[in-house]
Structure formats: C-alpha cells, structure tokens
Amino acid sequence: MKANRQLPIPGLHNVVLLASLFLVTLPTPSPAVQWTQLAQTARHNVALDTESVRLTSLGRLGVWLRFIPRGERQRREAATEHSQKGYRLHLEYYEIDCGENTSVMGLTDVLGAGGRRLSRKKGNGKPETIVPGSALDLAASKVCPKLEETPQENDEAPPASDKPAAQQTTAPEDLQQQIKDALQLTQREPSDFRAWVALGNAYYDAEMPDKAIPAYNRALAIKPQDTDVLNDQGAMYRQTGDFEKAVTNFEKAFAIDSSNLESLYNTGYVYAFDLNRIDKALQVWQRYLKLDNSSETARQVQSFIERYGE
Structure with missing residues (x-):
C-alpha cells in the first residue's frame, strides 16, 4: 500500500x-x-x-x-x-x-x-x-479570444454526453491499464481488500474522485479501521468539494491512530483553506506541533500559525 x-x-x-x-x-x-x-x-x-x-x-x-x-x-x-x-x-x-x-x-x-x-x-x-x-x-x-462560429443549416449538433464535464477527460494509457487490471482483480476477488485499495488508488491517480470514493468504500467495508484508506478517501472527498466528509475521514483516521500525522495535518488544512474555520485550524495545528515540532511539515504548520494566528 x-x-x-x-x-x-x-x-x-x-x-x-x-x-x-x-x-x-x-x-x-x-x-x-x-x-x-x-x-x-x-x-x-x-x-x-x-x-x-x-x-x-x-x-x-x-x-x-x-x-x-x-x-x-x-x-x-x-x-x-x-x-x-x-x-x-x-x-x-x-x-x-x-x-x-x-x-x-x-x-x-x-x-x-x-x-x-x-x-x-x-x-x-x-x-x-x-x-x-x-x-x-x-x-x-x-x-485567448475565440472566433464566434455560425452553425451551418445542415450541420447536426453533436450528441450530448451523459457524463459530467469533470468525468469526460481520459486518463493516460498507463493509468487506464492500472484501472483495467484493478477492475479485473476486484471481479476475481471481490472480498480482497487489497484489490479494492488498488482500484481506489488507480482512480485517485487518474483524478477520478467520483470513482475512487466508492472503491475505497468497498475496501473500508472489509477493513473499516484502515487509516491509509480513510486518509486517501478524505482527499477524494475534498477534491469533489465535500469538505465536511473529508474532515470526518481525517478525524476518524487520527482517532484510530494518533501517530497518523498526515490526517491531522489534512484536518487543519481543510478547516483553514476550504471551510474558512481558522479557529478550528489553529487548534489542530497546535495539537500537531505537540506531536511533531522538528520536521519540515512541522515548520510549515508553525508558519501557518504565525501567519493566521493573529
């Protein structure tokens, strides 16, 4: 993983x-x-x-x-x-x-x-x-300015896509292959935790959060306490704009494993820069520094506190 x-x-x-x-x-x-x-x-x-x-x-x-x-x-x-x-x-x-x-x-x-x-x-x-x-x-x-085109009388309008605009982009070939392989693995082994994680990760890397989230759900149905999957799914929720669910995932991951500092960092990040809850973010950042005060990430957290704590 x-x-x-x-x-x-x-x-x-x-x-x-x-x-x-x-x-x-x-x-x-x-x-x-x-x-x-x-x-x-x-x-x-x-x-x-x-x-x-x-x-x-x-x-x-x-x-x-x-x-x-x-x-x-x-x-x-x-x-x-x-x-x-x-x-x-x-x-x-x-x-x-x-x-x-x-x-x-x-x-x-x-x-x-x-x-x-x-x-x-x-x-x-x-x-x-x-x-x-x-x-x-x-x-x-x-x-860049675009030329205004006048449609010809005999031109037929292209069929509308059923997919949202964000889902119409095609993943690079290597990621398409990863998704294909992971899908096949989940079909052969539908109760295999690692297969669903691999599928979620492939969709994550292809920037397809709407597909990554349900794949991670299947993995969490097998291992609901897995902090890596909770954290990754939280990042996907954030990408879709569902910030509350993102925070819920990050907080759950940290509650399960207090050494999971990535989830604690991510919680503060979403509170500050997505939900505009600087008060909550400052509480999380202070908590982070009690657990880690010497890493590069800790110095970054300290800079956040100095910048937004006034």
Missing part, C-alpha cells in the same frame, strides 16, 4: 505581500490576485491569475501561473529541481501568442515560507509550441 496522501501546500492569501515580491519594472501578478484552478499535474496544483492577463507590445497575452506541490514528496522534488531547500511554491510568467499557439517563458519566481521570494530566474525568450493538454494550454484556452 502506498503512503498516506498529504494535502498540498496552500497558496498565498496575503495578496499585498505577494504583490510586493516583484520589482515594479517587471511583470507582476495583479494586486488583487484572482487565482483560478487550472489543473492538477503529477506534481503540482496549477492556477491562473485571471487579473494578470495583459496585452504586450508584441501582441502576446502575458499571464502568471502558480504551481503548488501536491504533497511533501513533490515539494522536496521541486526544491531539488529549483535548488532551493526552502521551496514552498513557484510562479511562472508567460507571454502567449494566441495566433501561433506558442509561448515565451519570461520569469520563474520561487517562494518560500511566508511568501518570501527565494530566487528569480529569467526565461530564454524563445517562443515554444504550447503542448496540447498542458496547464499552459488550458491557460491559453481561457485567455
């Missing part, structure tokens, strides 16, 4: 501090940052500053993207990649040529605890083709 999932580091909420990180002679995010969630990559949650979009002198659209690691492992990988041990998240500035479907990377800002800028790197200034399906491609689809 894989390790517990820890929720990603939240974005910056102090927009005044964020705006002050950039030199006035260079592109800056909007003073009133409006981050719009774009995508989840294998390593990051990616968002677009919708108020930062500006037309440049070359006719391109300048945009800021924010990249927040999805978990501690991804944060460490990004810290190594950017050569910044204190890495928490980073911002990237692009200029998009909508007509040519290319982009030029202008800047990368690496931010640490409290929104402190650790480094700034300039791009090479060369236009590159935007990769279809990438976070930048999604950003371009949001900011």
Whole structure:
C-alpha cells in the first residue's frame, strides 16, 4: 500500500505581500490576485491569475501561473529541481501568442515560507509550441479570444454526453491499464481488500474522485479501521468539494491512530483553506506541533500559525 496522501501546500492569501515580491519594472501578478484552478499535474496544483492577463507590445497575452506541490514528496522534488531547500511554491510568467499557439517563458519566481521570494530566474525568450493538454494550454484556452462560429443549416449538433464535464477527460494509457487490471482483480476477488485499495488508488491517480470514493468504500467495508484508506478517501472527498466528509475521514483516521500525522495535518488544512474555520485550524495545528515540532511539515504548520494566528 502506498503512503498516506498529504494535502498540498496552500497558496498565498496575503495578496499585498505577494504583490510586493516583484520589482515594479517587471511583470507582476495583479494586486488583487484572482487565482483560478487550472489543473492538477503529477506534481503540482496549477492556477491562473485571471487579473494578470495583459496585452504586450508584441501582441502576446502575458499571464502568471502558480504551481503548488501536491504533497511533501513533490515539494522536496521541486526544491531539488529549483535548488532551493526552502521551496514552498513557484510562479511562472508567460507571454502567449494566441495566433501561433506558442509561448515565451519570461520569469520563474520561487517562494518560500511566508511568501518570501527565494530566487528569480529569467526565461530564454524563445517562443515554444504550447503542448496540447498542458496547464499552459488550458491557460491559453481561457485567455485567448475565440472566433464566434455560425452553425451551418445542415450541420447536426453533436450528441450530448451523459457524463459530467469533470468525468469526460481520459486518463493516460498507463493509468487506464492500472484501472483495467484493478477492475479485473476486484471481479476475481471481490472480498480482497487489497484489490479494492488498488482500484481506489488507480482512480485517485487518474483524478477520478467520483470513482475512487466508492472503491475505497468497498475496501473500508472489509477493513473499516484502515487509516491509509480513510486518509486517501478524505482527499477524494475534498477534491469533489465535500469538505465536511473529508474532515470526518481525517478525524476518524487520527482517532484510530494518533501517530497518523498526515490526517491531522489534512484536518487543519481543510478547516483553514476550504471551510474558512481558522479557529478550528489553529487548534489542530497546535495539537500537531505537540506531536511533531522538528520536521519540515512541522515548520510549515508553525508558519501557518504565525501567519493566521493573529
């Protein structure tokens, strides 16, 4: 079984501090940052500053993207990649040529605890083709103007899909194979706990929470006290916007195993950044520090308390 999932580091909420990180002679995010969630990559949650979009002198659209690691492992990988041990998240500035479907990377800002800028790197200034399906491609689809098409009289409208928009995306081939293998295993061994966990995990990795949740339910029907599954299912509830159920899962996992610090961290995260219950989050964070006051996650929790505890 894989390790517990820890929720990603939240974005910056102090927009005044964020705006002050950039030199006035260079592109800056909007003073009133409006981050719009774009995508989840294998390593990051990616968002677009919708108020930062500006037309440049070359006719391109300048945009800021924010990249927040999805978990501690991804944060460490990004810290190594950017050569910044204190890495928490980073911002990237692009200029998009909508007509040519290319982009030029202008800047990368690496931010640490409290929104402190650790480094700034300039791009090479060369236009590159935007990769279809990438976070930048999604950003371009949001900011680039679209031609208004007039339907032809003989054109037939495409059939409407029965599936919600969030379910119409196709998982990568490797994940499709994992899902297929796991489904076959559950059919052969419907009482096998590990089979249902594998299926839930495959749906989790494919970002299909509506399918991951019932798979985890089947696993919990066999082993209701499994804290790993409770934690992972809680993360899936959160992804669907069911924050109360997410908290219930995380709290249950911690009640079963008081050494399960991931679930305690996740509880505070949802209270603070999803339910806007800073009072509850502060209680959870203080409790966390009584159990762990020296790890990288503990330092992150301490930074939350310092930032939001006033």
